[in-house]
Amino acid sequence: MPVQLDHPAVAAYLARLEALAAVLPPHRAAELVADIRAHFSEALAGLGEDDADGVRDVIDRLGDPEDIVAAEAESGPDTRTRFTAPGEPAPQATPEGWAADGGRKDTDAVPGPWGPLEIAAVLLMTVGYFVLLGLGPVVGLVCAWLSPRWSRREKWVATILTGIPLVIGMVGLLFLLMFSAASVSTEPAPAEPYVTVVPSAVTSTEVAPSAVAPSAVAPSATLPSTVTGGTP
Amino acid sequence: MELGPARQVLPQLRRGVLEYCVLALLREQPRYGFDLVRGMSSAGGLLTSEGTIYPLLSRLRREGLVTTTWSESDAGPPRRYYAMTTDGQRALERFVEDWCHFRDTVDGVLGAPSAPAQGRSS
Numbered sequence: 022m023p024v025q026l027d028h029p030a031v032a033a034y035l036a037r038l039e040a041l042a043a044v045l046p047p048h049r050a051a052e053l054v055a056d057i058r059a060h061f062s063e064a065l066a067g068l069g070e071d072d073a074d075g076v077r078d079v080i081d082r083l084g085d086p087e088d089i090v091a092a093e094a095e096s097g098p099d100t101r102t103r104f105t106a107p108g109e110p111a112p113q114a115t116p117e118g119w120a121a122d123g124g125r126k127d128t129d130a131v132p133g134p135w136g137p138l139e140i141a142a143v144l145l146m147t148v149g150y151f152v153l154l155g156l157g158p159v160v161g162l163v164c165a166w167l168s169p170r171w172s173r174r175e176k177w178v179a180t181i182l183t184g185i186p187l188v189i190g191m192v193g194l195l196f197l198l199m200f201s202a203a204s205v206s207t208e209p210a211p212a213e214p215y216v217t218v219v220p221s222a223v224t225s226t227e228v229a230p231s232a233v234a235p236s237a238v239a240p241s242a243t244l245p246s247t248v249t250g251g252t253p
Numbered sequence: 254m255e256l257g258p259a260r261q262v263l264p265q266l267r268r269g270v271l272e273y274c275v276l277a278l279l280r281e282q283p284r285y286g287f288d289l290v291r292g293m294s295s296a297g298g299l300l301t302s303e304g305t306i307y308p309l310l311s312r313l314r315r316e317g318l319v320t321t322t323w324s325e326s327d328a329g330p331p332r333r334y335y336a337m338t339t340d341g342q343r344a345l346e347r348f349v350e351d352w353c354h355f356r357d358t359v360d361g362v363l364g365a366p367s368a369p370a371q372g373r374s375s
Contacts (some may be wrong), residue, residue, distance in 0.1 A: 049311070056286060062330050063287035082294075084302025093308035098314075161319040 030076050038086040053093050138168050146183045158183045273348040276341050284308035
């Protein structure tokens with residue numbers, strides 16, 4: 022009878038492999054273990070039951086489970102960066118083939134050609150400011166977060182880059198509203214109606230309002246230089 | 254004998270070309286995992302750890318260079334067959350071009366003719 026997968030050395034190897042593969046996403050771990058099991062089935066098929074050396078040889082040639090799991094882990098997420106889908110421009114020469122790895126460092130993303138969702142997101146977050154005011158960028162951000170092609174890091178960067186102008190815009194708007202409400206009472210205005218509006222506290226510190234240009238009255242309490250002609 | 258720093262480029266070179274060698278094995282027909290392992294073993298020294306071919310194959314699949322199909326086999330467990338896609342073919346062709354150019358360039362710079370026994374380049 023040929024060697025089976027429950028041979029002690031084989032079982033130990035597979036147990037170690039499964040334990041190490043726990044760092045991988047579950048479906049990839051399961052696939053890898055399944056592939057190695059299938060490998061064992063094929064490799065051990067030709068061996069006799071007592072062929073301990075043969076089993077040892079198969080295990081040695083397979084290599085260290087750590088190396089195998091590391092290779093699976095570093096091969097990165099689903100990628101289409103280096104090789105494009107059919108119908109898209111032909112792939113470039115691959116200088117990274119000469120480097121140690123393919124340089125796929127981002128995690129949890131499907132990097133690659135931008136799809137309609139990503140294009141909409143970018144357009145909404147930029148042009149959307151002018152077209153849809155605050156709403157456009159917000160919708161654009163939602164699109165960005167829904168995208169499977171951008172990593173979490175890229176999404177956070179987009180959120181911050183989009184959010185800052187949004188927050189500044191809102192704060193600026195608030196200030197504008199506050200100041201415009203406050204400045205109603207300090208705006209230069211036609212003399213007579215204005216005089217009646219000015220609080221008495223201000224007029225009491227001033228020369229008789231009727232003798233002075235309207236613009237000189239109340240604002241001088243707060244902005245003396247501009248009102249009186251810039252005298253220090 | 255200790256490997257000096259100069260020899261350490263070899264593992265990197267291997268890793269760079271490995272996937273294209275695997276693709277080349279799939280030129281003629283689809284093959285299953287262990288069959289590819291045997292094919293690489295006969296190439297001598299390219300696949301130092303046989304188990305690492307499986308992560309490589311799974312990456313090639315994710316990149317769309319190969320497809321896989323499980324095939325029921327009467328003799329034993331089902332086998333996962335790998336086949337090259339048109340993207341894979343294109344990638345392999347490009348690599349062959351690049352590799353030949355690279356190899357010739359490096360050979361030219363090293364002054365290395367095909368026979369290593371010669372002392373000086375001609």
